Amino acid sequence: MSVALGRDTIVAIATPPGRGALAMVRLSGERAMEIAAPLLHPCPAEPRHATHSRMRARDGTELDDVVVVWYRAPHSFTGENALEVTCHGGAVSPSLVMAALVAEGARPALPGEFTRRAVLNGRIDIIQAEAVGDVIDAGTHAAQRVALAQLDGGLSRRIGTLRDHVLELEALAAYDIDFPEEDDGPVPRDRIAAATDRLTSAIEALIATSAIGEAVRAGAVVVICGAPNVGKSSLFNALLGRRRAIVTDIPGTTRDALEAVIDADGWPIRLVDTAGLRDSSDTVERLGIEISRDYVGAADVLLVCGDDDASLAAADRAAAELSLAPRLLLRTKCDLVDAARRTAVGTVRHVSAETGEGIGELLHDVAARLESSKGRLSFDAPVITRERHRVALSAARDEVRAFRDAFMADAVPPVVAAVHLREATRKLEELIGAVDVEDVLDRVFSSFCVGK
Numbered sequence: 001m002s003v004a005l006g007r008d009t010i011v012a013i014a015t016p017p018g019r020g021a022l023a024m025v026r027l028s029g030e031r032a033m034e035i036a037a038p039l040l041h042p043c044p045a046e047p048r049h050a051t052h053s054r055m056r057a058r059d060g061t062e063l064d065d066v067v068v069v070w071y072r073a074p075h076s077f078t079g080e081n082a083l084e085v086t087c088h089g090g091a092v093s094p095s096l097v098m099a100a101l102v103a104e105g106a107r108p109a110l111p112g113e114f115t116r117r118a119v120l121n122g123r124i125d126i127i128q129a130e131a132v133g134d135v136i137d138a139g140t141h142a143a144q145r146v147a148l149a150q151l152d153g154g155l156s157r158r159i160g161t162l163r164d165h166v167l168e169l170e171a172l173a174a175y176d177i178d179f180p181e182e183d184d185g186p187v188p189r190d191r192i193a194a195a196t197d198r199l200t201s202a203i204e205a206l207i208a209t210s211a212i213g214e215a216v217r218a219g220a221v222v223v224i225c226g227a228p229n230v231g232k233s234s235l236f237n238a239l240l241g242r243r244r245a246i247v248t249d250i251p252g253t254t255r256d257a258l259e260a261v262i263d264a265d266g267w268p269i270r271l272v273d274t275a276g277l278r279d280s281s282d283t284v285e286r287l288g289i290e291i292s293r294d295y296v297g298a299a300d301v302l303l304v305c306g307d308d309d310a311s312l313a314a315a316d317r318a319a320a321e322l323s324l325a326p327r328l329l330l331r332t333k334c335d336l337v338d339a340a341r342r343t344a345v346g347t348v349r350h351v352s353a354e355t356g357e358g359i360g361e362l363l364h365d366v367a368a369r370l371e372s373s374k375g376r377l378s379f380d381a382p383v384i385t386r387e388r389h390r391v392a393l394s395a396a397r398d399e400v401r402a403f404r405d406a407f408m409a410d411a412v413p414p415v416v417a418a419v420h421l422r423e424a425t426r427k428l429e430e431l432i433g434a435v436d437v438e439d440v441l442d443r444v445f446s447s448f449c450v451g452k
């Protein structure tokens, strides 16, 4: 990359493009005020106060009527001198403001560059930076709440505490190493063993939150499957409360998988309608069926549909072959069958997209299945939300275990065993972003939008 990261003053339109009442242009870097001042009439006199200004180009051309807030380093989101210019929205005003600031020497920001600077300047850590992206990307209130808690530092503090415990253990081990001649030593071995076990359990407990954390951040995948024409797309529409998927009486109507996000008792759900599973000679339909099979394989919960007992049993067998996820059996189009003559047994639920029967309860069933497979949805304790977190914590746990094995077995000199603890500390610090920041940052910010 040829741009001088960190030294330039950067600028970006922080609001989405399109028609809107207001837009915000954000400027950050050492020269932020110097760059903006010649264009602002008047210029903000005090930091953190809103100033109503006319913005004019150097040649006197009127640009827009704006409200400016100036932040003095280090008291800004990025930790640098910064300016937020709120102008009119739409296609013209924000671009004019941005172009004028670029003409004065600011450089257009790269995606995520403001947040990257916030990390590099120690305003937030990497876990919190990820949360900034998650708050923006959240599709449901639950996902946004988890992200906000993470941004608030809950998860970072929890990981910091784990790291402190590793350091304490290392200190205990070091004491033992330094005074080996003390027979019963000042640090009995079983004390070190017990501390190691407590630490391993604490790391495990945090790893165990990944099922729920990842499901809430990304949405649990709930797939509607079954034979063609049993009413899958009708059920999909009924659950969404709007006509999204095409419904016809022609078997094989749905060709591609369709996704929509809904809420089931607080759980964010990625509901998927799929092409009916059958042997087909139609090329397009066959491709759709392959996609269906992939979705069924990746589902967190399956809604297995059949409009009679035989088709339901066949669909259940097919689903069980492809997936270990919990399956809810749905006898569809139940409005066509007399309540008295309903034959299905056990856990089969009767639903009708036509009358709405069973549809509301179905979402409670889905939430209950998710709760039993992933844990209770709660926003009080920190949860990990990404594979990156899970991988780093698992590596740290393995190092702590390796230390215990080596230390207790006297297999290697204690100093060598303690190396595992240093490695565990490093894994936890990498997770928060205390070491090798640049490398981790590149991965974290690859998906960010410009202006954040």
Ligand SMILES: Nc1nc2c(ncn2[C@@H]2O[C@H](COP(=O)(O)OP(=O)(O)OP(=O)(O)O)[C@@H](O)[C@H]2O)c(=O)[nH]1
Pocket: 227, 228, 229, 230, 231, 232, 233, 234, 235, 246, 247, 248, 249, 250, 251, 252, 253, 254, 255, 274, 275, 276, 332, 333, 334, 335, 336, 351, 352, 353, 354, 355
């Ligand atoms: N009476 C009644 N008819 C329904 C119900 N649900 C679906 N149907 C009818 O069944 C037919 C097939 O419905 P779809 O929802 O397209 O079925 P599908 O399973 O998505 O079919 P494919 O996409 O071809 O796999 C349509 O004619 C629907 O009107 C229901 O609850 N009651």
Ligand SMILES: [Mg+2]
Pocket: 232, 233, 234, 245, 246, 247, 253, 254, 274, 275, 276
């Ligand atoms: Mg369909």
